[in-house]
Amino acid sequence: MPEGHTIHRLARDQAKDLVGHQLGASSPQGRFAEGAALLDRSTLEATEAHGKHLVHRYDNGQILYVHLGLIGKFRRRKLDTELIGAIRLRLEGPERAWELVGPMRCELIDEDELDTILSKLGPDPLGPKPDVDEFARRLQRRRIPIAAALLDQSVVSGIGNVYRSEICFLCGIDPRRPAKELSDTEMEELWASTVEQLEIGVRLNRIVTVSRDEVDKPLSRLNRTERLYAYKRGGMECRRCGDEIKSDEVGARKVWWCPTCQS
DNA sequence: ATAATATGGTGAT
DNA sequence: TCACCCTATTATC
Numbered sequence: 001m002p003e004g005h006t007i008h009r010l011a012r013d014q015a016k017d018l019v020g021h022q023l024g025a026s027s028p029q030g031r032f033a034e035g036a037a038l039l040d041r042s043t044l045e046a047t048e049a050h051g052k053h054l055v056h057r058y059d060n061g062q063i064l065y066v067h068l069g070l071i072g073k074f075r076r077r078k079l080d081t082e083l084i085g086a087i088r089l090r091l092e093g094p095e096r097a098w099e100l101v102g103p104m105r106c107e108l109i110d111e112d113e114l115d116t117i118l119s120k121l122g123p124d125p126l127g128p129k130p131d132v133d134e135f136a137r138r139l140q141r142r143r144i145p146i147a148a149a150l151l152d153q154s155v156v157s158g159i160g161n162v163y164r165s166e167i168c169f170l171c172g173i174d175p176r177r178p179a180k181e182l183s184d185t186e187m188e189e190l191w192a193s194t195v196e197q198l199e200i201g202v203r204l205n206r207i208v209t210v211s212r213d214e215v216d217k218p219l220s221r222l223n224r225t226e227r228l229y230a231y232k233r234g235g236m237e238c239r240r241c242g243d244e245i246k247s248d249e250v251g252a253r254k255v256w257w258c259p260t261c262q263s
Numbered sequence: 264a265t266a267a268t269a270t271g272g273t274g275a276t
Numbered sequence: 277t278c279a280c281c282c283t284a285t286t287a288t289c
Contacts, residue, residue: 002270002271003270003271005270006270031282052270052271052272067271067272068270068271068282069271069272069281069282070269070270070271070272070281070282070283071268071269071270071271071281071282071283071284072271072282072283073283073284085283085284086282086283086284088282101282101283101284102282102283102284103282103283104271104272104273104281104282105272105282151271153271153272160270160271161269161270161271162270163270207270231270252277253271
């Protein structure tokens with residue numbers, strides 16, 4: 001679930017349900033009991049997404065910081081449904097509740113701590129001012145493989161393991177090529193593709209990189225391998241050229257690519 | 264019933 | 277590079 005598109009979509013959806021309202025906050029599971037008590041009955045003023053980082057600002061000055069990590073989820077529920085699972089934080093608005101489960105981080109922080117976190121992030125393709133030049137500058141400094149650089153949140157924020165394979169495929173770039181050796185044009189194409197794909201991700205609330213004319217079903221009815229070109233398709237045929245999708249470890253995680261379409 | 268897996272990240276070795 | 281954290285779901289015995 002959680003790459004940058006998920007977090008930006010959450011910020012948007014939670015704003016709609018919760019901003020401007022005095023919330024009920026609790027920690028049914030108990031591990032965030034003190035924090036929840038400090039948020040309870042305060043009014044949410046704004047939500048923000050920065051790459052994979054989610055922020056809530058409350059009218060009592062509290063700043064809630066959430067990072068979902070690999071397995072965290074923020075789920076939208078109707079108000080009087082049964083509580084299921086290890087709910088770290090439950091926020092109740094007038095019509096809906098949001099339940100946070102399994103986050104890597106969920107804490108109240110101050111403005112300085114938030115600045116420290118945000119200062120480590122590269123440009124956000126979904127941010128208010130997407131900065132292709134800054135992206136290119138940061139790529140030029142890295143001799144690591146491009147697929148490793150795309151995962152590095154200080155190079156670009158919001159890309160995860162699915163998007164890095166998909167974006168390299170869409171741009172026809174071998175994920176193992178050193179980042180700094182890409183041409184200006186290739187860097188610009190990577191950025192444009194990243195912005196485009198993450199925006200689609202926000203709109204559909206899921207990662208779908210295949211283009212409409214390459215599938216016969218509505219995008220919403222595709223299963224995971226059908227929605228993607230490369231990620232976890234090792235051994236399968238490339239849907240563009242029929243060659244066999246390969247995979248390898250790059251930057252401590254697996255990446256998939258088509259040896260013919262990407263060079 | 265137990266293990267493996269997951270779209271992430273950190274801190275120790 | 278490895279161990280570890282967080283939880284739910286799926287796979288394997």
